[in-house]
C-alpha cells in the first residue's frame with residue numbers, strides 16, 4: 350500500500366496524490382457502512398489497481414479539520430490583506446489570527462498590493478505582527494515581488510489562504526505558479542452560500558512542494574467555543590505581560606493592578622490590538638451566556 354493525500358473529492362471518486370502521481374480512487378465499502386467520510390486533505394493508504402486507478406484502504410487520523418471549507422490536516426493559514434484597495438481590515442486580521450490558533454493551525458500574514466503605498470507604511474504594520482512572533486511577508490502580485498518569501502512559507506506544507514475578497518488571493522496563487530490560471534477579480538470567495546454549496550474543495554500542488562487550497566479558509570467568522578480566560582492565550586502580548594496581573598483569571602479589562610493594562614499604558618502593547626481583544630472578549634462573553 351502507498352500513502353498519499355486526497356487533493357479533491359468529486360462524483361464519488363477521490364483523487365489521491367502519491368509523490369508526483371495522481372490516482373483516481375474509490376472507497377472501500379466498509380468506510381461507507383462505518384460512516385467514515387473522506388475529505389480533501391485526508392492522508393490515506395491506497396492499493397493501486399492499474400494505471401492511475403486505486404482503492405482507499407485506510408484513512409489516517411486527522412491532525413486538524415476545517416469545517417467550512419471542509420479540509421483536513423491544514424497546517425497553515427496565510428492571512429492576506431491588501432495594504433490598499435481594499436484598506437486592511439485589522440480587526441478581521443486579528444479575528445482570523447484567533448480562529449487559526451483555536452483550530453491549532455499556524456497563522457502567517459501576507460500584506461499584498463504593497464506597491465500601492467510607501468514602504469515605511471507597510472513595514473510599520475508588518476512590524477506589529479512580526480514582533481508578536483507571526484511570520485509576515487510583503488508582496489505585490491502585480492509587480493511580482495515578495496513571491497519567493499511567500500514560496501518559502503508554503504514550501505512542503507498544506508496551506509489555505511484567508512482574507513477578504515479583492516485582496517489578491519487568486520492573483521498571488523497565479524503569480525506563484527502561472528500554470529494554475531485561477532480567475533481573478535471575481536467574487537468567487539463566498540463559498541457555502543447561495544446555490545453553490547456543493548462546490549468541492551481542491552488542494553493545488555505547488556511545483557516547489559506543498560499544497561494550497563483553492564478556496565479561502567474560514568468561511569464562518571464566529572469564534573469557536575472558547576472561554577473568556579482562553580481568549581488571552583491567543584494574544585502573545587497578553588501572554589507576555591499577564592504575569593504582572595494581581596488576580597488569577599484577570600481578563601485585563603476592568604480589573605485593578607493588571608500587568609497587561611500597565612504594558613498598554615507604557616506603550617508596550619499596541620492599542621489597536623488591545624481594543625480588538627476587548628471587542629472579541631465581549632463577543633466570547635455574550636456567546637457564553639446563551640448556553
Ligand SMILES: Nc1nc2c(ncn2[C@@H]2O[C@H](COP(=O)(O)OP(=O)(O)O)[C@@H](O)[C@H]2O)c(=O)[nH]1
Pocket residue numbers: 461462463464465488489490491492513514515516517518519520521532533534535536538
Ligand atoms: N495594484 C495591485 N492590484 C492587485 C495586486 N494583486 C491583485 N490585484 C488586483 O486586485 C483585484 C482582486 O484580485 P483577486 O486576485 O481576484 O483577489 P481575491 O478576491 O482575493 O482572489 C484584481 O483586479 C487584481 O488584478 C497587487 O499586488 N497590486
Ligand SMILES: [Mg+2]
Pocket residue numbers: 518519520532533534535537538
Ligand atoms: Mg479569488
Ligand SMILES: [Zn+2]
Pocket residue numbers: 591594595599600601602604606607608609610
Ligand atoms: Zn490583567
